[in-house]
Amino acid sequence: MTGRTIIIIVVGIILTAAIILFRIEAASTNIVKNVDDYYYHQTARNIAQSGVGMGLRKLADSSSWRAGIPLMNLLTGKVIVTLADTTFNGCPVVRVCAVGITGYGTNTEMRDTSTAFTAKGPGPYLPKAAAITNGATRDGGGLLIDGEDHDTTGTKLVAQNGILGVFTTSTFQITSNNSTVGGTNSIPKDIAPKKNNYDTSIIHQNQTYTGGFPKTPEQVLGGVTNGYTDGMLKIFAQSGQAGSQYVTDPVMLKANAGIVQCSGVTYLELAPGITWSPKLSGSGIVVVHNSSLNATLKQPGGMFKGLIITDDLTNLGGLDLIGSIIQLTSTPTSDIFGTSNGSIIFSRQAIVNALAPIRLSGSNGSAANVIGWWE
Amino acid sequence: MATLYDIVISIVIGGILLSMLIGFNGNITQEALAQTIKMMAQSNSTTVTQIIDWDFRKIGYSLSLSDSSIITADTAKIKFKGAFNGTGATGVIDTITYFLDPAASGNANKNTHILYRTLNLQKRISMNMGITRLQLVYFDANDQPLSCPVTRPSQIRSLKIGITVESTVPYNITTDSYVKLNPGVYWERTFKPRNLR
Numbered sequence: 001m002t003g004r005t006i007i008i009i010v011v012g013i014i015l016t017a018a019i020i021l022f023r024i025e026a027a028s029t030n031i032v033k034n035v036d037d038y039y040y041h042q043t044a045r046n047i048a049q050s051g052v053g054m055g056l057r058k059l060a061d062s063s064s065w066r067a068g069i070p071l072m073n074l075l076t077g078k079v080i081v082t083l084a085d086t087t088f089n090g091c092p093v094v095r096v097c098a099v100g101i102t103g104y105g106t107n108t109e110m111r112d113t114s115t116a117f118t119a120k121g122p123g124p125y126l127p128k129a130a131a132i133t134n135g136a137t138r139d140g141g142g143l144l145i146d147g148e149d150h151d152t153t154g155t156k157l158v159a160q161n162g163i164l165g166v167f168t169t170s171t172f173q174i175t176s177n178n179s180t181v182g183g184t185n186s187i188p189k190d191i192a193p194k195k196n197n198y199d200t201s202i203i204h205q206n207q208t209y210t211g212g213f214p215k216t217p218e219q220v221l222g223g224v225t226n227g228y229t230d231g232m233l234k235i236f237a238q239s240g241q242a243g244s245q246y247v248t249d250p251v252m253l254k255a256n257a258g259i260v261q262c263s264g265v266t267y268l269e270l271a272p273g274i275t276w277s278p279k280l281s282g283s284g285i286v287v288v289h290n291s292s293l294n295a296t297l298k299q300p301g302g303m304f305k306g307l308i309i310t311d312d313l314t315n316l317g318g319l320d321l322i323g324s325i326i327q328l329t330s331t332p333t334s335d336i337f338g339t340s341n342g343s344i345i346f347s348r349q350a351i352v353n354a355l356a357p358i359r360l361s362g363s364n365g366s367a368a369n370v371i372g373w374w375e
Numbered sequence: 376m377a378t379l380y381d382i383v384i385s386i387v388i389g390g391i392l393l394s395m396l397i398g399f400n401g402n403i404t405q406e407a408l409a410q411t412i413k414m415m416a417q418s419n420s421t422t423v424t425q426i427i428d429w430d431f432r433k434i435g436y437s438l439s440l441s442d443s444s445i446i447t448a449d450t451a452k453i454k455f456k457g458a459f460n461g462t463g464a465t466g467v468i469d470t471i472t473y474f475l476d477p478a479a480s481g482n483a484n485k486n487t488h489i490l491y492r493t494l495n496l497q498k499r500i501s502m503n504m505g506i507t508r509l510q511l512v513y514f515d516a517n518d519q520p521l522s523c524p525v526t527r528p529s530q531i532r533s534l535k536i537g538i539t540v541e542s543t544v545p546y547n548i549t550t551d552s553y554v555k556l557n558p559g560v561y562w563e564r565t566f567k568p569r570n571l572r
Contacts, residue, residue: 013396027410371570
């Protein structure tokens with residue numbers, strides 16, 4: 001073997017080794033790049049999620065804030081946060097969208113987007129009338145229905161600020177000379193309660209409920225378009241917030257000397273056909289409801305301030321209600337609405353107070369009120 | 376005599392150098408092959424995990440409050456609901472199933488299995504990426520692991536997934552004597568889907 005041959009062999013081996021080493025290096029570089037890309041992507045995601053968190057925090061401080069956050073440095077990259085009013089599954093929400101960027105302006109730039117949809121606080125509710133029914137309604141006894149506006153003690157408050165006395169999709173009939181009905185008509189003009197009052201400006205019979213008569217307590221309050229998703233009141237009651245209670249058996253309710261103590265949302269999901277005859281006290285929202293729309297509130301008594309939503313209602317005598325009441329079923333067990341003394345006196349403030357715990361719990365921007373995350 | 380002696384010594388030294396070069400060449404050739412296989416395994420792993428990452432993060436997205444997002448939860452199978460389309464649009468709820476077939480995939484590496492992803496009732500999509508092991512662990516609200524199969528998926532609040540990906544061809548790296556397996560990667564991640572309820 002000549003020296004030249006040896007040199008050629010050695011050079012060839014060295015060249016082969018160099019090429020292979022280059023391939024190893026290239027493979028290593030690709031592996032490292034793969035890891036780097038993954039890391040940068042995760043970093044961008046972390047930045048985006050932090051941006052959403054910042055946006056939610058600012059939104060919690062100011063529910064009207066929509067300015068967003070312009071491009072700013074955050075962690076090891078940059079972030080942009082934008083906000084917009086939109087809907088999420090029909091529910092009005094604020095969309096908080098953050099774009100996290102790593103390696104901004106370089107060829108290794110990586111972006112990731114994180115979006116939170118936070119429900120706007122549930123909206124206000126103004127009933128159509130002091131008493132709203134979905135079936136034939138007969139007013140007997142000495143029931144007082146007054147849709148004029150009162151304060152929470154039942155004292156007439158602001159003139160021409162009330163609502164109708166009665167609103168029903170069926171008929172309304174007065175069968176007692178002692179029954180009195182009043183309210184504020186659409187002019188608006190206050191009509192003081194008086195006996196045998198068939199004033200059609202404050203008693204609306206055979207009406208069509210815009211959007212269909214509510215079938216759930218949340219639909220009464222305006223449904224998802226007003227920030228009340230189905231099941232929301234039940235969940236709120238189950239949470240116990242503001243003294244709320246959720247029971248399927250009325251015996252389980254907090255009571256003092258047989259008088260049920262109401263606060264927040266008092267939610268009774270009664271078995272089909274079960275009747276509840278309580279004496280009430282306190283304030284808030286009382287819901288007597290089941291999916292069959294046949295949970296019945298019968299002959300309640302006591303003194304209650306706020307809103308009563310019940311599937312079925314009969315013999316509303318003895319209860320002094322400052323607020324409003326609505327009956328959901330179109331086939332009540334009886335058309336007898338009032339049978340003896342009692343009153344339904346409308347109060348805007350009582351309704352506002354009743355809804356306050358729910359509306360505050362859903363305060364705009366609260367992280368707990370985020371109903372959807374896209375990331 | 377001296378010249379002959381020089382030639383013999385030169386041949387010996389040259390032979391040693393040559394054998395060293397050939398040995399070195401053999402080693403780096405094997406290492407290059409291993410590195411390429413590792414890269415392929417890692418690329419496969421990245422591809423699989425990106426798909427899983429996209430889907431798992433959106434579990435329960437756009438579902439109503441009353442729905443449970445996870446339908447089936449087992450060690451090698453999970454079925455869940457959510458809106459997974461790329462636009463973030465709401466309302467279109469899909470069901471996705473991931474299932475690791477226990478049967479061998481048919482690759483040269485007999486340890487590998489096929490991971491199936493099924494969207495709704497569509498034909499399942501197979502991911503033959505050299506997956507040798509897929510392990511799902513589910514946790515409740517207190518971060519306590521739930522026994523599989525999970526009888527009440529509504530209890531699940533987070534889940535951990537571990538995937539081992541190997542080369543689709545068996546390869547023994549003799550240069551790394553401590554490595555007994557085929558070249559591959561292990562990926563593990565705990566997901567706490569924000570929409571999960």
